[in-house]
Amino acid sequence: MLIIKPIVAPRFLKLLSKINGFGISGFFFFPFIFINRPEPSVMDNDHRVWRKTVRHESIHWQQCVETLIIGFLLIYGGHYLLLRLNGKDHEAAYRGVVFEREAYTNQWDEIYHKRRVWFAWLACFNDC
Ligand SMILES: [Zn+2]
Numbered sequence: 001m002l003i004i005k006p007i008v009a010p011r012f013l014k015l016l017s018k019i020n021g022f023g024i025s026g027f028f029f030f031p032f033i034f035i036n037r038p039e040p041s042v043m044d045n046d047h048r049v050w051r052k053t054v055r056h057e058s059i060h061w062q063q064c065v066e067t068l069i070i071g072f073l074l075i076y077g078g079h080y081l082l083l084r085l086n087g088k089d090h091e092a093a094y095r096g097v098v099f100e101r102e103a104y105t106n107q108w109d110e111i112y113h114k115r116r117v118w119f120a121w122l123a124c125f126n127d128c
Pocket of ligand 1: 056060099100103
């Protein structure tokens, strides 16, 4: 899996956060990854949080390649809708989408991009 070079776009993400209602640190729109600037922090001087976000969005990039983009949109939207119809609120449905489950489960794994197998997200329909 590739780690994609992001576009640093803090104003764009701030606007999306206002529309969405909760903070967005990264956004994926194939083939681009938009991300906030790494913030200097004593707690995160090696930008671990920033790399986590880049990794999360790069996982989506790979999922998009595997599903030929249109499959990503259909599966993502369909799964989200199914979860909403089953009573989940917006955030729970978003977090429950199979593509998000793979990304959130593995975003802190510094070597995930090296060990990830193609279509790894399929395992997340059960548990990943
Ligand atoms: Zn995501």
